[in-house]
Amino acid sequence: MIEALFAGLLAVLQWKAFTFMLAGIGLGFWVGLLPGLGGATTLALMLPFVYAMEPVEGFAFLLGMHAVVATTGDITSVLFGVPGEATTAATVLDGHAMAKKGEAGRALGAVLMSSLIGALVGAVALAAAIPVVRPLVLSFGSPELFMLAIVGLAFIASLSAQGGRGMLRGFLAGGFGLMIATVGQDPQAGIARYTFDSLYLWGGLDLVPVLIGIFAIPEIIDLAIRGTSIAGDVPRGRLNQGVLEGVKDTFRHFGLTLRCSLIGTFIGIMPGLGGAVAQWLAYGHATQSARNAEDRANFGRGDVRGVLGPGAANNSKEGGSLIPTVAFGVPGSSAMAILLGGFFVMGLVPGPDMLTKHLIVTFSMVWTIVIANIIAVGACFLFLNQLAGLTNVRGHVLIPVILVLVFIGSYTSNNHYGDVLVTLAFGGVGYLMVLSGWPRAPFVLGLVLGKIAENYLYISVARYDAEWLTRPIVLVLFAMAVAVILYPLVQGWRSRAKGETHA
């Protein structure tokens, strides 16, 4: 095992594999920065190049590219409020709010450093989990996955404002997200729901145009109304100092970064949950780290912890999501499905053999993720000051560029003009939500978890009737969901009680 670990590292460090990895990193860097150009599409385009490569080289190339996409995607989210990838939308909330306060440098420093920590933790967790990974994955059946989605939805409680009114709004927004998730043909009876006889809506709403709309459009409108640059009147000098501060933040809140990394890895390992879920659960968890209700109110207004959590989870999940592909031959995402094609091309059959006979190749994949992230983050730090400077560019110069990114980003997700309309429609929804103080995070949580919750609930009942309710992991997860909901309530009650005694 230990030998294979080092053999894997040496395999990646061979000059050929290393060169291919560098090429992959260079590509992934740009793909991540540009919204819309997804990691999966790029993988499909690059797949033919691996025909002539050895497995370690091929994976160094493909994974090097894939691992970096998540890292640089966060940069676009922070700077412009445009999610660079569907999986990097959660960093918009606090990351872009920081940029607007003139702390773009600090936010970028924090998101990159936490990404790096996340990638490292994910890789270590992955390596450590290899001996137990098959039983671990197999112990999570449909009932457990359903309860996991419920735990995720329970985070709405801590993503909402305090008090009855805040909670009500949070859960209504979450309910709206769940409803939007049901658009399209249902998988049990094949009935079209909320499609209004439109072919476009038949397959359901794509996450990318919705997320771009709900996050980017309000920011653009805000920028246009303010008529300044993103960072407002903050002088240029202050922007650049923050990078180191952001790096320090990562270590100041190291426990949080670590926990969110583990959340990301775990979600990654669970197939069928999807990449977008990891970041939002981590964000929900980050808001729980608030010591009291006042502290919690900072989230969404540029709290660095809201950047660290999603940043870490987003990269740690990459290591985890390799597991179902490698150990079972069942890809957890379309990017992984393409990677699976790469396995065959390079003469490997994914499955249990990858954890024994081809362990070196598996470890080389883990190492590729680690090294690619270190290199990418290092390269980012070189440009960070210039990037942060973009928030000083005047709005009327920047807005056309951002708008182009927004519409290209949404259109390329399905090559359908409907995507652009969806972006505009949800842009309107998002703007109204911001204007009237409704939280957007619960809505997204409902949206990304809706299908999962619905389908796994149906399967659980169809397969096990009511028996699934008594499965031990289901009970544990249920207790967790209750705790997650009660925690902010108890906290709010406590701080009120304290306030009264002080008065």
Place this chain on the structure above:
Amino acid sequence: MRLSLAFVALLALALAAPRTGLAQTSPFEGKTITIVVGFKTGGGYDRTARVLARHLPKHIPGKPNVIVQNMPGANSITAANHVYNVAKPDGLTLGTFNRNLVLAQLTHVPGVKYDMRKFAWIGSAASETTILAIRADLPYKTFDELRKSGKTVVIGATGPGANTYDFPLLLKDLLGVDLKIVSGYSSSSDIMLAIERKEVDGRAGSYSSLQQFIGRGLVRPLVRARAIEPGIENLPVDEDLAPNPRARAIMALRSAPEVIGRPYVTTPGTREDIVRILREAFRNVIKDPQLLAEAEKAKMDFEFIGGDETLKIVNEVLLQPKDVVDDFGKYIKFGE
């Protein structure tokens, strides 16, 4: 006799080609052909199209560029409507869609704005057979043993309209096999994991997607649909077990499109000679040793079925009498 005639014709063509080649340039010279795929990247249709796109240029006079464009939506209907109504009939836009689109037309799915009979058919690049496979640790070695066991077997499925759902549904309702179909899994990979953790006992799906799991000894194939693929010739065919002509007709209708596993068409009204060039190019590219070597590595099967034959199957499906279609519609719903 016919073969030698074809040979003579080919020879004549080969001799004539250089002269005509000088006289006129190819309609594809300096152009870009776009293959519109009705699904996102990552699936089988997409993979096939990308391999073809890589090798097609050298088989088309004028060596055009060939690129792939993904146009997902409404289970391929969007892409088919586009190629049928929007694209110019110049042979520069090809479409490859869900093989079941002909069934969508047959059952009058709203939103269908194409007539499968009027597309300029290039042909199909592969056929796909649906099989039912169950966990290898179950005691049933053959389909017959399963049928006679009297025990319920749980089958995981994605949803109506997919072969993971429709195929076992007909086995259950028309052949009386005791199956419990649990649908809602997000993908066939998701069902595969459910099989590993023994949440379900088996699944239906295309042979190509199940092959690696059969090879690994996780599942055992029991019964297949009509289209033949090497390796499963000896499995019983669902239609042959039908107790009456009605059941047989319904099952036959479900599996008819599978012979056209990877359909390729271009816009109606495209000039005859252009369609002919494209058909030739597809026929040749699928014999191309480089493509075959690549397919072998990637574990993909290619088999060219000519445009005339695919059109014949499409016509057969659409000429079904109304009562058969109505019966069929009771079981099968076009969907994701």
